Amino acid sequence: MNPFYSGRTISQSITSRNRRICSIIFIAAVLLFAQTAGGQSVTGIVTDFNGYWKSDTTSVNPVKPDNSHNLLAFTYKGATYSTGVNDALLTSKGQTFIPNDFWSLPVGTISGTITSNTKVGLGEKYDGVTNGASNPAPSNNIAGYLTDGIKGLNIGTCIANLPAGSMTYLVSNINPASIGDGIPDILVTQVADPSGSFDRYAFTDASGNQVGNYKDIAFTSIVPVGNWTADFYDVITNPMTLSAGFTKTDRPIRLWAADLSEFGITLANYQSVTKFKINLSGNSDVAFVAYSSRSFSAVNILPVKLSDFTASKIDNEAHLSWLTHSEDNAGWFIIEKSTGNGVFTAIDSVKSVGLSSELHAYSYTDKFLVDGNNQYRLKSIDIDGKFDYSTVVSVQGNKQNAALTIYPNPALQSTGAVVKHETAKGNETLMVYNTSGILLLQKIITKGSWQTTLDLQHFSKGIFYLVWQNGASKKTQKLFIN
Numbered sequence: 005m006n007p008f009y010s011g012r013t014i015s016q017s018i019t020s021r022n023r024r025i026c027s028i029i030f031i032a033a034v035l036l037f038a039q040t041a042g043g044q045s046v047t048g049i050v051t052d053f054n055g056y057w058k059s060d061t062t063s064v065n066p067v068k069p070d071n072s073h074n075l076l077a078f079t080y081k082g083a084t085y086s087t088g089v090n091d092a093l094l095t096s097k098g099q100t101f102i103p104n105d106f107w108s109l110p111v112g113t114i115s116g117t118i119t120s121n122t123k124v125g126l127g128e129k130y131d132g133v134t135n136g137a138s139n140p141a142p143s144n145n146i147a148g149y150l151t152d153g154i155k156g157l158n159i160g161t162c163i164a165n166l167p168a169g170s171m172t173y174l175v176s177n178i179n180p181a182s183i184g185d186g187i188p189d190i191l192v193t194q195v196a197d198p199s200g201s202f203d204r205y206a207f208t209d210a211s212g213n214q215v216g217n218y219k220d221i222a223f224t225s226i227v228p229v230g231n232w233t234a235d236f237y238d239v240i241t242n243p244m245t246l247s248a249g250f251t252k253t254d255r256p257i258r259l260w261a262a263d264l265s266e267f268g269i270t271l272a273n274y275q276s277v278t279k280f281k282i283n284l285s286g287n288s289d290v291a292f293v294a295y296s297s298r299s300f301s302a303v304n305i306l307p308v309k310l311s312d313f314t315a316s317k318i319d320n321e322a323h324l325s326w327l328t329h330s331e332d333n334a335g336w337f338i339i340e341k342s343t344g345n346g347v348f349t350a351i352d353s354v355k356s357v358g359l360s361s362e363l364h365a366y367s368y369t370d371k372f373l374v375d376g377n378n379q380y381r382l383k384s385i386d387i388d389g390k391f392d393y394s395t396v397v398s399v400q401g402n403k404q405n406a407a408l409t410i411y412p413n414p415a416l417q418s419t420g421a422v423v424k425h426e427t428a429k430g431n432e433t434l435m436v437y438n439t440s441g442i443l444l445l446q447k448i449i450t451k452g453s454w455q456t457t458l459d460l461q462h463f464s465k466g467i468f469y470l471v472w473q474n475g476a477s478k479k480t481q482k483l484f485i486n
Contacts, residue, residue, distance in 0.1 A: 044219075044266075045226045046191070046259035048079035051159060052090060055466035055485065056097055059230030059257075068254060070233040071127040072160040074153045075294075077101050080188050080261045087294070088347060089154050093467065096414060096484055105347075106191060108156025108292040109173035109280065109302050110391055111147040116169025116284065123236035124149060124244060125196060125289065127160040128252045131235070137246035142237060144244045150292055151385070154338070154350040159257065159291045164196045164236055168286030173293065175207070175300050178264065178274045182299035188261035189299035190280070195232065196255045196289030198223035204283040207267055209276045216268025221260055228256035255289075264299060315380055315397040320478050322370040322399045324380055328356070337366065338383040342396075343374050348381060352440065356384075371441055372469050372480045373401035408472050414484035417460050421483065424455045425472050434458070435471045436483065444468070460485055 048060030053073035059065035060079065077086045077094055086094055087106040094101055124144060131138035149161045182189055192205070206218035236250035269277065277300075282293070295302060313326040324339065336355050340348040354366055370378070378401055382394035408425050415421035423434060430451040436444050436458070444463070449456055449472075468483040 044221065044260035044262055046078045046080050046229060046261055047227070048084070049075060049159075049229050049257070049259065050077040050084075050094065050099060051075055052093065052467075053160070054464070056093065058099075061227040061229055064228070065230050068231045068233045069127060069160055071129045072153060072158050073127075074155070075106075075157040075159050078191065078259060078261070081186070085188065087155065087157055088349075089157060090349060091347065092349075092482070093484070102187075104187070105297045106155065106157065106294045107297055107302065108151045108153075108294050109175070110156075111150055112172045112174045112279070114146065114166070114169070114171050116167030116286075118146075118167055118240055119165075120238060120240050121165045121286075122167055122239045123164040123250065124239055125162040125164045125234045125236050125255070128233045128235050130160065135252045137235070137237075137251075141243035141245065144237070144239050144242060146239065150290060151391070153292075156292055156391075157294060159193060159195065160232065160234075162193070162195045162234075162289055162291040163239075164289040165286065166284050166288045166290060169284055171282045171284060171293075172208075173280045173302065175277060175280050175295070175302055177301040178269070178277055179299055180271055180274055182264060182296070183269055183271065183274060184263060184265035186263060187296070187299075189264045189296050191259060191261045191294040191296075192221070193291040193293070194223040194226070194258040194260075194289055195291045196234075196236075198258070198289065199285070199287040200224050201285035201287055203285050203288055205267070206281055206283075207269060207277045208279045208281050210278045212279075212281075215273050215277050216270070219262065219267060223258050223260075226258045226260055228258050230257045231255065232257055313382060313394045313397055315399050317373070317399040317401075320373050320401065322373055322378055322380065324368045324370070324397070326366050326382060326394070328364045328366070336385055338385065339368050339370075340381050340383055341370065342379040342381075343377070348379070350383075369441070371437065371471070373399065374480070375401050377401075408470070408479040408481050410470060410481055410483055413482075414486045415458075415460055416486055417463060417465070420460045421458045422455055423458060423470065423472075425449070425479075427454045428452060429474070432472065432474045435473065436463075437469045437471065439467055439469070 050058045051073040053069040057069060074089050075087050076089050077084050084101045085104045086101045088104060091103060126142060131142055146163050149163055152158045152161055200222055202220040202222040204218050204220050207215045209215055231254050233252060233254050235246055237244035237246050316323050336353050338350050338353045341351045342348045354368055377398055379396050379398040381396045383391055385391040411422050428449040428451050432449040434447045434449055434456055438444055463485050465485050470481045470483045472479045
């Protein structure tokens with residue numbers, strides 16, 4: 005008897021061996037792919053949820069964000085990069101970072117058919133209703149949720165199970181110095197339950213031809229950095245409905261990033277790039293796709309015809325005003341401010357009329373001028389997520405004669421804070437405002453005192469403005485509460 009024969013024919017043995025070899029090759033390919041995708045992983049994030057929220061893959065924060073919150077920073081290949089949303093807050097918290105400037109890409113086109121599987125994911129308290137649906141239901145504007153928040157980086161809203169098809173974003177002006185520098189140029193989110201299927205990402209030219217190479221990413225190979233609590237509304241219904249089993253549910257947060265060079269973008273081909281394209285599997289759960297403005301530009305279409313954007317100073321407050329001559333599906337205006345360092349930060353937003361061919365006037369007051377130059381610009385955003393900027397206007401804040409300091413800052417709710425100020429003459433007041441300019445606390449300063457204690461037990465965590473005022477002048481400081 006042939007010692008290698010055990011009741012199977014030689015052809016059966018060869019077939020079995022080939023199957024084992026194929027299985028080994030397939031497993032190796034899967035492991036290689038997982039390693040490649042895992043190498044793109046973002047391993048930590050910082051957001052402004054409840055003032056400041058930080059979580060990473062090795063130390064997942066037990067707090068699960070349940071409302072809108074904007075991405076402040078992320079960690080990639082051992083380095084932490086800011087998004088430019090609020091670098092001052094990162095610094096105040098002792099977070100080391102490399103400054104950058106990330107924005108969500110404005111959506112150009114979305115193909116594919118919406119089905120009952122497609123959901124709008126919103127932080128559970130986003131609609132103001134705990135453990136249930138709001139009335140009226142939130143908007144079912146898909147593109148809007150992919151670009152909302154400060155700089156479009158709201159990680160507390162998403163579109164889950166984007167329909168199988170593609171999304172394209174218009175890009176231009178690639179900075180050749182950013183190619184291959186190891187600093188991330190693209191940042192992609194996945195904030196629900198991923199499947200094993202992958203999405204394909206690539207840059208293309210104006211005709212849709214791929215430039216460089218594509219990247220296939222399966223999010224199951226990327227470790228979550230944290231978790232959030234969300235409601236998932238049915239997009240296919242209008243108004244949207246909240247089905248049983250999709251209320252107050254916990255989902256993981258994953259992100260990946262890449263340098264332009266990892267897409268095969270080189271000095272020889274970068275000038276032909278006009279679009280960034282995602283081929284969607286049908287299981288993608290995206291909060292936003294972001295880009296570094298230091299690496300390339302996003303092509304935007306101004307949703308309104310804007311004119312006469314001006315700023316004037318009255319009682320050491322900046323009064324902004326602007327006109328629109330027509331509005332075509334306009335969504336809102338974000339007011340951004342810079343205090344001389346060239347970095348603009350969103351401070352508030354104003355809802356636009358939306359669709360009009362008539363003249364409309366808008367205004368906004370910034371009560372918190374700093375000494376020196378205060379610069380402002382408008383970011384006009386339409387309901388499809390496209391945006392553009394106004395010209396920059398400025399006003400000069402008054403010089404302050406004496407320091408206004410807060411200790412500690414950040415302060416704790418339980419212990420409060422001590423405010424040091426000039427000796428009171430009897431007509432001074434301390435006030436605390438939230439970032440919307442709403443007065444939360446007003447306290448008369450005792451005559452002859454040079455410091456005042458603030459009770460913060462009834463305040464939420466976050467960013468506030470402390471204002472010292474007498475009959476002739478006013479001083480302002482930011483107050484951070486943990």
